[in-house]
Amino acid sequence: xxxxxxxxxxxxxxxxxxxxxxxxxxxxxxxxxxxxxxxxxxxxxxxxxxxxxxxxxxxxxxxxxxxxxxxxxxxxxxxxxxxxxxxxxxxxxxxxxxxxxxxxxxxxxxxxxxxxxxxxxxxxxxxxxxxxxxxxxxxxxxxxxxxxxxxxxxxxxxxxxxxxxxxxxxxxxxxxxxxxxxxxxxxxxxxxxxxxxxxxxxxxxxxxxxxxxxxxxxxxxxxxxxxxxxxxxxxxxxxxxxxxxxxxxxxxxxxxxxxxxxxxxxxxxxxxxxxxxxxxxxxxxxxxxxxxxxxxxxxxxxxxxxxxxxxxxxxx
Amino acid sequence: xxxxxxxxxxxxxxxxxxxxxxxxxxxxxxxxxxxxxxxxxxxxxxxxxxxxxxxxxxxxxxxxxxxxxxxxxxxxxxxxxxxxxxxxxxxxxxxxxxxxxxxxxxxxxxxxxxxxxxxxxxxxxxxxxxxxxxxxxxxxxxxxxxxxxxxxxxxxxxxxxxxxxxxxxxxxxxxxxxxxxxxxxxxxxxxxxxxxxxxxxxxxxxxxxxxxxxxxxxxxxxxxxxxxxxxxxxxxxxxxxxxxxxxxxxxxxxxxxxxxxxxxxxxxxxxxxxxxxxx
Numbered sequence: 001x002x003x004x005x006x007x008x009x010x011x012x013x014x015x016x017x018x019x020x021x022x023x024x025x026x027x028x029x030x031x032x033x034x035x036x037x038x039x040x041x042x043x044x045x046x047x048x049x050x051x052x053x054x055x056x057x058x059x060x061x062x063x064x065x066x067x068x069x070x071x072x073x074x075x076x077x078x079x080x081x082x083x084x085x086x087x088x089x090x091x092x093x094x095x096x097x098x099x100x101x102x103x104x105x106x107x108x109x110x111x112x113x114x115x116x117x118x119x120x121x122x123x124x125x126x127x128x129x130x131x132x133x134x135x136x137x138x139x140x141x142x143x144x145x146x147x148x149x150x151x152x153x154x155x156x157x158x159x160x161x162x163x164x165x166x167x168x169x170x171x172x173x174x175x176x177x178x179x180x181x182x183x184x185x186x187x188x189x190x191x192x193x194x195x196x197x198x199x200x201x202x203x204x205x206x207x208x209x210x211x212x213x214x215x216x217x218x219x220x221x222x223x224x225x226x227x228x229x230x231x232x233x234x235x236x237x238x239x240x241x242x243x244x245x246x247x248x249x250x251x252x253x254x255x256x257x258x259x260x261x262x263x264x265x266x267x268x269x270x271x272x273x274x275x276x277x278x279x280x281x282x283x284x285x286x287x288x289x290x291x292x293x294x295x296x297x298x299x300x301x302x303x304x305x306x307x308x309x310x311x312x313x314x315x316x
Numbered sequence: 317x318x319x320x321x322x323x324x325x326x327x328x329x330x331x332x333x334x335x336x337x338x339x340x341x342x343x344x345x346x347x348x349x350x351x352x353x354x355x356x357x358x359x360x361x362x363x364x365x366x367x368x369x370x371x372x373x374x375x376x377x378x379x380x381x382x383x384x385x386x387x388x389x390x391x392x393x394x395x396x397x398x399x400x401x402x403x404x405x406x407x408x409x410x411x412x413x414x415x416x417x418x419x420x421x422x423x424x425x426x427x428x429x430x431x432x433x434x435x436x437x438x439x440x441x442x443x444x445x446x447x448x449x450x451x452x453x454x455x456x457x458x459x460x461x462x463x464x465x466x467x468x469x470x471x472x473x474x475x476x477x478x479x480x481x482x483x484x485x486x487x488x489x490x491x492x493x494x495x496x497x498x499x500x501x502x503x504x505x506x507x508x509x510x511x512x513x514x515x516x517x518x519x520x521x522x523x524x525x526x527x528x529x530x531x532x533x534x535x536x537x538x539x540x541x542x543x544x545x546x547x548x549x550x551x552x553x554x555x556x557x558x559x560x561x562x563x564x565x566x567x568x569x570x571x572x573x574x575x576x577x578x579x580x581x582x583x584x585x586x587x588x589x590x591x592x593x594x595x
Contacts, residue, residue: 031418034499038414039426041407042470049467050433053444060447117334128335130578131343137574139528141546142567145553146345149352149560155361157348163364190341244435251437254530258550270439277443278535290443301435305428 057294060287067281079288088264089272089289096268099185099256100249106189107245108238111196116226118197119204136194144258147187151175177265184260191255192248196241203237204230236311243304250300251293269293346571353377353564360560376561377569386566388541389548392458396533396544397526399462404469404522405515411470412477412511413503417486427478433471438531441467446535456539464536465526472525473518480514481507517584520577527573545570 061079065072083089118129135143151158153173162171174183207230215225253270260266262275269289276286352360356373359366380386415423445464446455454460484507492502508515533544543551549566552559 032420035414035418035420035423038410038418039423042411042430042474043426045403045407045463045466045470046430046433049445049463050436050441050471053441053448053467056444056448057440060444065447113334114338117331117338120331122331122335128339130582131339134346134578135342137524137578139530139546139570139574141528141530141549142349142570143345145549145563145567146349149564150345150348155363157365160364247435247437251439253437253439258530270437273439273443274531277446283443283447287443290440293437294440297435297437297440298432301432304435305431 054294057287057290060283061291063284063287065283065287067277067283072284075284079285080292082285083288083292088267091264092267092269092272095181095266096250096270099181099188099252099266099268100246102185103188103192103249104242104245106185107193107196108242110189111193112200112234112238114193114197115200115204116230118201132197133194135191138191140191140255141258143187143191144255147183147190147259148175151183177263180260180263181265184256184266187259188249188252188255192245195245199237199241200234203234207233236314239307240304240311243300243307247297247300247304251297349564349567352560353568355561357561373561376559376565379559379562380565380569384548384552384562384566385541385543386548386569389543389545390569392542393527393544393546395458396461396465397523399458400465400469400526401519401523403462403466404473405519407466408470408473408477408518409508409511409515411474412481413507415474415478416481430471430474433468434475436468436471438468438529442531442535445532449536455536456542458542460536461532461544464532465522465529469522469525473522476518476521477511477514480511484510513584516581520581520584524574524577 062074062076063072064075064078114132118125118132122128150156151174153159153171153175158174159171162169172179174180212225212229215229220228251270252268253274256266256268257271257274262271262279267275270293273286273289273293276282276289280286351367351369353376354372354374355366355369356371357375359369415427442464445467449455449457449460449464452460454463488506488510489502492506497505528546529544530546530550533547534550537543537547545566549563549570552566553563
């Protein structure tokens with residue numbers, strides 16, 4: 001039958017001699033025409049709101065553009081050179097790497113633990129799952145404000161908690177410049193761990209329970225079962241998660257800015273970009289920072305896609 | 317026998333501690349937010365703090381509606397998020413159908429390009445978008461915002477939708493053709509219902525992305541009457557007096573659509589997440 005051709009060819013009744021009732025009017029179009037037609041709105045949109053802006057970004061990064069001055073001139077690589085020479089740029093790079101590295105590491109450990117927990121059968125699991133995922137769904141402005149309110153040094157609920165655990169101790173000001181970075185780490189981990197939880201949980205559910213049961217019968221303890229059976233199964237998903245989360249945390253702007261502001265101790269590259277452009281109105285210099293982020297992101301993405309495709313081929 | 321029982325009891329014990337910790341750490345901030353929004357002023361800064369109130373005071377909500385343009389902000393958020401969702405889902409559903417049913421030279425390259433776009437950081441896009449939109453007159457404009465959110469909505473939706481469309485067997489459509497349906501009819505009546513879980517998941521995700529975004533709205537909107545909820549909330553916080561019941565009341569209300577989405581479509585959310593986000 002001609003039916004099997006239809007996934008790649010045109011409509012199935014083309015030339016098959018079937019009654020012409022269903023045949024659309026007009027000349028027959030080849031499959032690629034329909035493919036291109038269906039794809040064109042997405043293509044135009046991506047071209048308009050991603051490709052064109054990136055091209056514009058490249059151009060902007062070589063100029064001395066200023067938000068309030070209409071004209072700008074080319075300055076060659078001056079913006080980049082100035083950045084690479086500026087110590088505060090390297091401070092931002094360091095902060096970004098620490099921020100992304102620490103949050104991803106903690107998210108990963110906690111996320112796997114919580115996923116293992118939620119994989120168990122117990123009463124009310126559905127509700128607990130919802131609670132476990134909730135922080136990821138909340139707007140970052142809400143996360144930032146609620147945590148600023150909880151951690152407020154004079155009126156925050158956390159000082160009561162510290163007082164209960166260590167009576168009489170003076171609770172440290174977690175929003176002060178020397179501790180805000182660590183509070184930001186905690187808040188970010190709180191907010192983004194659910195992403196790991198749900199991804200790992202989805203993967204855990206595909207593990208054949210009989211292999212785990214067999215190991216239990218053979219006397220393998222919980223730790224050995226996890227290390228020898230579950231973890232190898234999770235490894236591929238963990239690799240892609242590490243890459244993906246690192247990319248996301250490396251470029252995270254809103255929760256950093258909203259919770260911790262623009263102080264030097266939390267000025268990651270995205271915050272520096274925002275500050276350059278919307279704080280100092282220096283479009284050209286800000287565009288150069290954004291370009292550096294963009295190039296790093298492209299490198300991460302390429303590695304990420306390689307990993308993903310390799311895994312797909314292995315599992316296929 | 318007793319050893320086995322012991323082990324079960326010990327496992328349950330760890331489980332219980334884990335669950336209690338998880339629920340407390342993840343749930344308490346939400347509880348505290350809701351509680352603060354209705355705390356009477358006398359209890360607000362009391363030490364030790366009260367963890368329950370017998371005299372709820374809805375003054376925070378009242379002040380929110382009387383002294384701020386909360387409903388206007390909510391309307392803006394709703395229009396922009398709904399528009400962005402409609403554009404993203406319609407455009408990416410067409411493309412996902414095209415990519416899975418009519419592969420042609422270059423469609424694989426397009427798929428890969430979309431994956432690159434999926435990993436895009438808003439902070440990278442917002443800089444040139446600000447410049448371009450200023451020149452094009454799309455600052456302070458619903459359409460501009462909708463297009464801006466489509467910049468991450470479309471790659472994200474297309475990335476998530478492709479597995480759903482690929483999973484629909486071609487035989488279903490072929491059966492429809494045998495029954496005399498044309499391409500459009502079979503796509504509408506056969507393919508679309510099959511893809512519904514994916515479409516719902518993607519719609520919810522896209523809506524939430526636009527609903528909760530701070531950065532694009534901050535940069536592309538400067539007029540008071542066009543502000544979205546996250547911007548409005550941040551500006552209220554930055555206003556000189558920090559009225560915590562009012563701020564928390566706003567936070568509670570911003571979360572309402574998130575909660576509804578979460579409760580009603582969690583099944584689809586998990587399916588969408590599992591299928592798309594990570595293979």
